[in-house]
Amino acid sequence: MSSYMSSSFPASGFNSQWDIDVGYDDDVLDQSEYQYAARDHILFCIDASQSMQTPAADVENEAGVIRGKSPMHQALDAVVKIERTKVITGPNDSVGVLLYNVDSAKAPLSDNGSVRDGTYVVQSLRTISAEEIKRLIKLLEQANDEYAAEDDEDAPTTEPTVLRDNFPAIPAKDELNTAGVFQACMYLFRDAGNRVTGNKRVFLITDQDEPPGSEVNRSPARTVFTDMTAYGVSINTFFINRPGHVFNANKFWNDILQRPETSDGSSSSDGMEDLTDLISELVVRQAPKRKQFSIPLKFGGRDGDIEIGIAGYALISEQKKGASKMVRMRGQAVEEVQTKTIYTSAETGADLSPEELTSAYELGAEAKIENVLELEKWERRDGDEEDEDGDVVMDRGSAGGAGEPPKRVAKTRLKFTDEQIRSYKTLDIEPPQIKILGFQSPDYLVMTDNIKHSYFIYPDELTYTGSTRTFTALLRSCLKLNRHALALCRIRASSSPEFAVLVPQEETINKREGGQDDPPGFHVIILPFVDDIRDPPKKMTYNLTAMEKLMRRLRFKSGKYISDVYPNPALQYHQRQLQALAFEEDFDTEEFEDKALPKYAGIHKAAGQLMKDWKKLIDDDERAVENVLNPSSKRHVVAIDPADLQDIPSSYRNGTLEKLKVQELRDYAKVNGISLSGRTKKVDIIEAIADHLAKGTGSTGSKKSKHY
Known part of the structure; x- marks a missing residue:
């Protein structure tokens, strides 16, 4: 969630109506750190120059012949993968595709219009639809078929004809300067209008560290970039290394994008590798993080003299398949139907109006x-x-x-009545709010008091002007004094009042990437009432150390469970099926990979022998022979006495072991120390007992059982 709470907008001033002096500088009380984008709008800006359409060295044989796709080809493949994912994970998001350094005179006309000469709009910036993605998929299927047909390993790969014909590269002398490219991106965002509200990003993919006119156009490019930032558009760059040339961002891009220069200007990873990592990142992070509530926060004085606006978000929520819609098929048309609920009397069958129900x-x-x-x-x-x-x-x-x-x-x-139920439930605390009752030390917090998913609150400047400034002062005071707040919460109009603690969280920055790891704010942890607390079972820690060695062998190497690595297999399976239907593709269930399946080979390699020893100890323990029956049947626990066993040796000599009951065989094996590890079928149990008796050992007994 931290990546979405980080700001995409420049710092902007605000008029605060609160006059609170806590000793902090005004320039750091910036509301931009609290701005949050619920929707994502991505514009892929891909360089289509001649170098970008030259096959890269994915594979190189001994003769130095290059085999591989071009950077532009790989970038379009990545665009399709991201769009296919966003159809499911971000259906309200927008994706656009703009190619620049394309010869407009030779390229076919685009159905999405044109921005300026030298550019080609593959997809306009609007909400994702399966039909638009199909066109790009068909284009790339032809390109991939051409690429696969070039199976001569001794000949260098050539760019597929379908890509050269649809996106012909412009002559090097006519390539666009960076200011013109940025202006084309701005045109697409402004044409999208009010639909594009939220997180706006440009994914710039290029291999040119010195674009045309890099010296002359530095100032115009820097000016346009500033305008884009003011409009709320951020730029994510994916710089690609050419064969024999490492991309140097210090030459031009770090200056234009106002980034600090590095030692040599080169990146630790290639742009295509970063784009591949981005695909998996979007799959995990695009689960919608909607605002859960927007209510006042009151504190100070007897009745909360200071009131600010806050917005709450759920950090953890179950990602579900989504609600299906009832439709009616009428030939080729599909009509959505409306549902209507009518209550009827069970005695008369007459329809009842809402006024008659209680x-x-x-x-x-x-x-x-x-x-x-x-x-x-x-x-x-x-x-x-x-x-x-x-x-x-x-x-x-x-x-x-x-x-x-x-x-x-x-x-x-x-x-x-409904009014009475509402009054009983809310205790007449109106309206929904969070009211701070006091502050206390973290020493009073107990881990077992956290019984529900917490919320995370941010200031809401739209409700009360100055909320961000006051919220920041409250947060920093709690961090400085090492205190958390005790509050009375009624989060929604239909919810009951609850006590909660507001635990402050300080903002942390990723030093390596420069982004935000943890956003600043408060975690709202709901506390239990006395009726919600149960005493732990007696002797609950009696046998916790019995499997200590086994558990140590099976721990995660990282020392913690990382949820991003294990997507929900049921949800993924459902989404793959929907994608196959939407894009008219075949879905092969055998190719589906369930990452949640245990790695049995690694488990047995790490702790296989310990698990066998553990199971044998259980089988040999005398406590394992006691069978607890259903308490409602009023029968007692039956203990095995060796003298009360069936005469197994006699049955063995007569060849009638198979006539005995499985439980009688198990009891005999337990008393005589016969291991039945891994033997669940009656035939296997008889075989184990027969092997034991064949050695000349055994015992006899009667058929009765002793009750106590």
Whole structure:
């Protein structure tokens, strides 16, 4: 989540209505660190110059013949993989594809229009659709077929004809300068209009460390880049090394993109490798992280004199398949249908309106009392009255005789109105809010109090101006004094009030990549009530050390479980099927890889012998022969006495072992120390006992069992 909470926008000032002096400089109280993009909009800007359409050295034989796809070919393959993934993981996101340094005079007309000479719009920047991706998929299928057909390993690879014809490279003297490329990207973002709100990024893929006019156009390129940043567009670069030439970003790009220069300007990895890593990263991180609530945060004074706006996000949530829609097939057309729920009476079958429905609860046998206590006005007898509380006071005659006091019964014992239920549930705490009650040391926190998924809160400047400044002051004060806040929370209008602790988290920056690892904010951890706490089972740690050696052998090498490595196999299988249907492809179930399957070979190699020894110890333990039966059957635990066993040796000599019950055979093997490890079938158990008796050992007994 941290990568999405990091800012994509420049620092902007704000007018704070709170005057709080905590000793911090104003220039670091920046609301940009709290800005959060719920939707992602990516524009692939790919250099299509002659060098980018030259096959790269994926494979090189002894004669120095180069075999491999061109960088542009590989980049388009990566675009398709990302778009196919985003159809499922980010259906509301937008993806566009722009090629530059393309000869517009020779290239076929684009269905998506044109931005300027030297560019080619493969896909406009708009919400992803399967039909648009199909066109690019078919184009690349032809290119991949041509590439696969070049099976002569002694001849260098040539760029597929379909790519050269559709995206012909422009002459080197006419290649676009960087300012023109950035302007083309801005045109596409502005043409998309208000639909593009959220995280806006340009993925720039090029192998030119000194673009045309790099010296003359430095200032214009830097100006356009500043305009893009002000518009909220960030640029992610993927610099590609040419054969025999390592890309040097210090020559031009670090200056234009306002990045610090490195020692030699070269990157530790190639741009195509980074793009490949990005594909797997997007698959994991594109699960929607929606705002869960936006409510006030009150603190200070008796009743919360200071009130700011906050937004809460769920850091952990189950990624589900998504709700299916009911549709009606009418020939080639598919119509979505609307669902309508109607409640009917179980007695008369008549439709009931919402006004006729109410909520009722069962409370033991009282739920079976006939509803004679709530007679309608036309059903009441003469003499029945209501007191000021609405209870029915029945007359003496109906109460059982003269001289007896009136019988008073509750008018509503099990029924409640919606307003009453809402009042009971919320304790009349209005509206939804988080109110800080005080602050305390982390020493009071107990791990077992964290029983629910926590929320993460950020300031919401749209609700109250100055929320970011006040929120930052509160956060830094808690970090400086090593305190967390105790609060009363009612997060939603339909939720009940709960106590929570607000645990501060300091922002951390990745020193290697320069990005944000952990965002600044508070974790809202819901505390349990006394009714939610259960005592642990007695002697729960009695046998925890029994498998210590086994567990040490099977620990993760990294020392922790990394969820990004193990995608949900059921969800992945479902999404692959949807993709196959959407793109009219065959789905081979045999090729599906379930990464959650245990690595049995590695497990047995690391702890196989220990597991065998452990299982043998269990089989040989006398406590393992006790069978706990169903408690509801009122039968007792049966213990095996060697004197009460079936005469197994006699049955062995008579050849009638197969007539005995499996449990009788198991009891005999247990008492006589016969290992049945790995033997579950009756035939295998008889074979083990027969081998034991063949050695001349055995014991006899009767068929009765001893009960205690």
